[in-house]
Amino acid sequence: MSPPPTTAQRISDIPRQRAGLAPDDTAVVEDGRTVSYAQLWANVEAARAYLQDQGVATGDRVLVVAENCLAVITLLFALSELGAWPVVVNARLSEREVDEIHAHCRPRLALFTHGASPDALRHGVRYRALESVLPGLGPLMAGALDTASPREPEAVAREVAALLYTSGTTGQPKGVMVTHRGLLHYARVTVASRRLRPHDCAYALMPMSHVFGLATVLLSTFQAGASLYLCARFSAADVVAALRAGEISILQGVPTLFSRILAHLRAQGPGAQGPGAQPWGRLRYLYTGGGPLDLTLKREVEALFGLPLHHGYGMTEYAGSLFVTRMEQPRADCSAGQIVEGAELRVVGADGQPVPAGTPGELWVRGPGVMRGYYHAPELTAAALRPDGWLNTGDIGRLDEDGALFIVGRTKDLIIRSGFNVYPIEVESVLNAHPSIRVSAVVGMPGQDGDEEVVAFVEVAEGQAFDVPAVQAYLKERLSPYKRPQRILRVATIPRTASGKLLKLQLRGMLAEPR
Incomplete structure (x- = not known):
């Protein structure tokens, strides 16, 4: 079955449509448990009712301190249905980091997925959250409701899908207002660029608090009607076992994930490496992003799996990747590939004017994925966004003759x-x-x-x-x-x-x- 026609207006429309088209298809595999799209959507509706009972409504922020688990996915879509903003925070952040984000976004409600994360439990205890088994969500800890938390205007609330926090180069948290339009557009682009199909199963380790995990992994996989192999924490042994058992067809992650898989296999001895020793099941696509790709690592990964290691360039402020290498044209270098559908790029000098072809310059981008702005930070927003819609990424790069992008570094680095x-x-x-x-x-x-x-x-x-x-x-x-x-x-x-x-x-x- 091919992906459904796109009539989505908000991110929760993706699983709703899939639940209607193929209710029995697998949406999530977690710790050996299989959840269908119909079951997932029933959980979303139950979670939405719970949130409404707690007083959560359009324009609210809800802090979710978590590691990857089914409850996080359910909450993301339930909050989308209400027009409230999920603020998913990785539970492994320090107490100071969580507290700074909490103070900045002023959530109406804070939730902690303690059943899937000992660190979420630690934070939940600090916030004196109470443990409950909640409809559609399972065991969860909920903090006290902040009735004084101000609500965002409805027009803004309906436009923004999530508030994703990034530390940037200053170390201070910045809340990126990521839009439904941007995430939905990128989900469609990703399905096409990776040729995702309902029979695919994507390894889902990247945190849903990060745009990689939210857009590239979660939303794009569901847009295709495929399934997630959901993991809270990385284990090289578990990944290798799942690959060999044919449970994963799409392996995506930061470069460190691949280097740790290589290190694990080296430790097992020569017989553990390579498809000649053990077939890699139905694995068909490898992708790395979220950081620079080293050529040595790329070559070692490709030799191990017998597949190209694709690469891309993206950022939270653009709701996903801007450049991705093409499946039909795998590259031998570490380029981030060609620009994705709908995006525009300028490579400019310090004066804001375009630089000669092949010359490194600051990257400015424009397109449907551009953020609405930084939450409650008008000065930062004005510094990043131009009135004509261009976003200054703060990254330095150059374009090759064929339009491939090479990232050179950060402006501030x-x-x-x-x-x-x-x-x-x-x-x-x-x-x-x-x-x-x-x-x-x-x-x-x-x-x-x-x-x-x-x-x-x-x-x-x-x-x-x-x-x-x-x-x-x-x-x-x-x-x-x-x-x-x-x-x-x-x-x-x-x-x-x-x-x-x-x-x-x-x-x-x-x-x-x-x-």
Whole structure:
């Protein structure tokens, strides 16, 4: 059966339509339990009734502190039906981070999926939430209702589908008002670009608090009438077992997910690797996003699975990916592919004018996925959105002759060394190719005479020695002098967000601490 015709106006229309067209088809597989689209929609209606009984209505925000589980998906669609905004927060965030988001969005109700997440339980206890078994949702903790929480005007409330928080480069949370229009458009684009069909089953590890998990994984999969293999936490052994059992056909995640699968299989010995040793069931599509792709990792993943590793570029502020590599034209490089349907791109210099073809510049985008703005942050919104609809992404990239996009770095991550531009992503890609380095992060720090110092943090691969002179000699053959790190520092773990994004602000803070 092909995907239903698009008459959706809000994200909850997707599962409603599928429940009507194919009620018995599988929507979610979670911990061995199978939930049909009809069962999912019955849960959504029961959850909507519960929320209404609690006083939740159009224009409210509801904080959901959770890890991936069926209750999160149910709440997303139930709140969509009410015109209220889900504010899904990864339960593994710190107490400070959760509290800052709570204070900023002022939710009418806070819910905690403690049955699927010990961290959600921890936060729920802090907020003195009470445990209940709720219709359509199962065991959940609910905080006290904030009757003083102001409601958004109905017109705005009906336009926005969710409030997704991102820390950005400042470390302060920013609430991105993601629209129904943008998410629905991207779901349709993704179904076409990945050729998703109802018989597909997508691995769903990416948090629903992140646009990758919400748009690329959840909504796009349901738009196709396919199913989710839902996971709260990553286990390489479980993923490999599910792949070999033929349970997963679409494997998507951040680059770290793939590197951990490789590490797990290496630890199992040579016989555990490659389709020659064990077929990969019905796996047919691999995709990574949410961070830069290293060429070495790409080649290793493709050799392991015997499939192209597709890549893309997107952001929360655009409700999904802007560029994706094409299935019919897999690439040998680490390009983010071609622009998706409906999106426009400008590559501009510091003056806001287009730069010559092939020259790195700041990326401005326009299209149906552009956010409505940052919640209660008019200055940040004005800095990002132009009156004519262009969004300044803050990323630096260049277009190849065939229109393929190569991300060079973040505007605020750019390092000026000896008068030259140093793009951290280039240095990181060279470092990551060294056999002793699992992953690296490069930052700039103020040096002498107003110059900047290039500093690299590295995680050492398991079983490898950390030989700084050897790494420096390796870099000397591959990078110009001004690009080479003046310091290479070993750390046990490079700090990341729940979605795998490197937290360079924390790394800069480590350098600023007295030693």
